[in-house]
Amino acid sequence: MASKAELRRRKKTARTVTQTAPEVSGVPKQANATPQGRTARPTAERMEHGYWAMPAGPGKEFQPAVDLAADMVGWLHVTKQITTSQEQSARAWQELRERYIAELPEVQSYKSCLAGSVPGYDDGDGNPAVIAAYRRLERAMTLPQRREMLHVCDSGYKPTNIDTLRGALDAIGGA
Secondary structure, three states, X not given: OOOHHHHHHHHHHHHHHHHOOXXXXXXOOOOOEOOOOOEOOOOHHHHOOOOEEOOOOOOHHHOOOEEOOOOHHHHHHHOOOOOHHHHHHHHHHHHHHHHXXXXXXXXXXXXXXXXXXXXXXXXXXXXXXXXXXXXXXXXXXOHHHHHHHHHHHHOOOOOOOHHHHHHHHHHHHHO
């Protein structure tokens, strides 16, 4: 009988093996492709819940269908509650916030420098350009606008005040 640690290792190995797609004969597997090489389309049930851009033109059977309302920002744009420039501002903010969060140390694994271990130790100050750009966007917004941006663009919830969100997106676009 295997020990508990061995069972955990097997379970973890099985999980990572199923999550990674193996390469066949050195050729990477196409994402979302059927055995014939055509791109699999979403089911009819899935297509009822979204706004889909279907590919057109030559080679359309090899291109994926794209859900334009995959997140709250996309849904607000498709339903014409925010403009295209506001949607682009939201996407830019999401990208910058993701890079900003990546610069922060992992607090949950933080240990004191006196503990004598490496986790949590950061000998640098991060990327100052990313931090400065994010702080510049934060300064362009009021506190309620920042809260609404985090609520909608980061957490994916419906806006509590669409006018506050529009104001934040306009402030970011002008910053």
